[in-house]
Amino acid sequence: MTSGEFSLNDLPGSAGRMDILCRCVSSALFLSFGMRRDVNVHLLLLGEPEPGKIIRFEGLHLRYLNPDERSSGSLINKALLKNATELDTRSTPGVWIRKGDLKSLLASFEGRDLVYLREDGKDIRELAGEIRDPVFILGDHTGVTEEEEKQLLEAGAKIISVGPISLHSNHCITLIHNELDRVEAERGEIPGGANSRAEN
Ligand SMILES: C[S@@+](CC[C@H](N)C(=O)[O-])C[C@H]1O[C@@H](n2cnc3c(N)ncnc32)[C@H](O)[C@@H]1O
Incomplete structure (x- = not known):
């Protein structure tokens, strides 16, 4: 609402x-x-x-x-x-x-890597090391409509999966973070951002 x-x-x-x-x-x-x-x-x-x-x-x-x-x-x-x-x-x-709307939101991300999360997409493990400054786009409990998907693909989004089973959106976010954290740790960077322990 x-x-x-x-x-x-x-x-x-x-x-x-x-x-x-x-x-x-x-x-x-x-x-x-x-x-x-x-x-x-x-x-x-x-x-x-x-x-x-x-x-x-x-x-x-x-x-x-x-x-x-x-x-x-x-x-x-x-x-x-x-x-x-x-x-x-x-x-x-x-x-x-x-x-x-989605169109104006996507326009605000111009120049960044758009990653659309979909169950049948390419395995995130094949790409986690390549994506930098990404924008991850997930649907809610009803998923993404055909029209929204069309807009995402026209904007150049890659379709990525975090696994073969349909999960809740928030669980997907945790898995995405975990993949990126591992890549950052391997690179010797601090996962979660340098100021992650700053006071809330
Ligand atoms: C609960 S799911 C949507 C299920 C919905 N019934 C449908 O058919 O699209 C919510 C969102 O999480 C993402 N998602 C769920 N499982 C995923 C997976 N294994 N890989 C990638 N994205 C996933 C998708 O973006 C999906 O739109």
């Missing part, structure tokens, strides 16, 4: 499976003791009453986020209560909202 009129006590029901997005935010950003400061998360919200809102969580500047679903749900809720326009509006530190 795209209004702040939902209950944090019923994220799956009152908010149109907002629980999935909350888990994705947490999986993308949290480490055991710290946060992946080099990760941003974009949530493309296409539900009623105002389809077409993009909420961005910036790992570098995020504050007031804890790993539980209610915490990310609360920051999403606060962002949705803002009057969204085509320009970014800051909601809370590290959380921004704007109006937008």
Whole structure:
């Protein structure tokens, strides 16, 4: 959904499976003791009453986020209560909202490696060492529509799989991180970003 009129006590029901997005935010950003400061998360919200809102969580500047679903749900809720326009509006530190659709979101990633996650894609292990500064795109519980997929492929996205079985989006995010962490560790880089242990 795209209004702040939902209950944090019923994220799956009152908010149109907002629980999935909350888990994705947490999986993308949290480490055991710290946060992946080099990760941003974009949530493309296409539900009623105002389809077409993009909420961005910036790992570098995020504050007031804890790993539980209610915490990310609360920051999403606060962002949705803002009057969204085509320009970014800051909601809370590290959380921004704007109006937008998939086309405008993809345009904002121009020049970066787009990686579309799909069960029958190429094995991420064949590519993890090659991709730098990637943008990973995942569907929700209903997957990606034909039209959205067409836009992704036209934008040059590669189709990548994290394994043969269909998983929840947030579990895919954990697996993607794990593959990239291993590659970074092999290169002698610090997985999770140099500032990952900075205070939340
Ligand atoms: C729960 S799945 C979607 C299932 C949905 N019923 C469908 O048919 O597309 C959510 C998203 O996770 C990603 N995903 C799930 N399993 C995957 C896998 N093994 N490899 C790559 N991506 C996967 C895809 O982006 C998918 O859209």
